[in-house]
Amino acid sequence: MNHSPNDLIMLFNDLFREAYRTVLVKGSDEPEYLPASEPEGFARVVFAHGYYASALHEISHWCIAGEHRRTLHDYGYWYCPDGRTPEQQQAFEAVEVKPQAIEWLFALAAGFRFHISLDNLSGGGAAQEARFRENVCSQAGRYLENGLPARAQRFFEALVAFYGTGATLKTRWREDVRRIAPSTSESALPQEN
Structure with missing residues (x-):
């Protein structure tokens, strides 16, 4: 079975682009969530390096973030990178x-x-x-x-x-x-x- 991240982008954007003003996009290094910067703009769920698994993970975070958290960069969550105590x-x-x-x-x-x-x-x-x-x-x-x-x-x-x-x-x-x-x-x- 072919697993193209482009399919995830299409499915996500078809479902949520208009209703939630949010799009899924390929990024480079780190995944992140970027809330809309303008009233008519789109929030962006950015996944790392075009990886299919990264897209699934970032979508899962978006799917459980509440309305207020979706107005905050990276949903306002604390994140400590690799090397944690x-x-x-x-x-x-x-x-x-x-x-x-x-x-x-x-x-x-x-x-x-x-x-x-x-x-x-x-x-x-x-x-x-x-x-x-x-x-x-x-x-x-x-x-x-x-x-x-x-x-x-x-x-x-x-x-x-x-x-x-x-x-x-x-x-x-x-x-x-x-x-x-x-x-x-x-x-x-x-x-x-």
């Missing part, structure tokens, strides 16, 4: 559970391979990697069973329709859980219908 990494992991759970489901809907991101290569890695993986898995499972936040649900459904993955979602989800969070209990997984 254990305490900083723990704070990072706490705020990354929902975006990574949504990103995982977007990847699943697109037939794309998801990877957990601890994003702290030169700082000693995860604070508690197994727990983080389980937390992301549990959150994604709840979203899969109960529905995603409204904008995320719309994008998820657009991905399923575009890539034709609806018939295999539950099976692929269970396989992904075993790969991403192998310590997750079988009883925590949504049941296949």
Whole structure:
């Protein structure tokens, strides 16, 4: 299956350009969110280097940012780059559970391979990697069973329709859980219908 970031740009912009005055665009180095600078302008969700996975991740952040946060650069969030202390990494992991759970489901809907991101290569890695993986898995499972936040649900459904993955979602989800969070209990997984 071909995974072009141009497809994500098209899908995102078709869904959200007019309704939310927001567009998805390829960037160079760092991803960021840029609120509209003019009343009639567009906010921009910028993903790094044209990478498909970066686009999915940045879209997931946008999908859960509230109205006020979407008026702030990078949603007003604190971000400490790679090289975080254990305490900083723990704070990072706490705020990354929902975006990574949504990103995982977007990847699943697109037939794309998801990877957990601890994003702290030169700082000693995860604070508690197994727990983080389980937390992301549990959150994604709840979203899969109960529905995603409204904008995320719309994008998820657009991905399923575009890539034709609806018939295999539950099976692929269970396989992904075993790969991403192998310590997750079988009883925590949504049941296949």
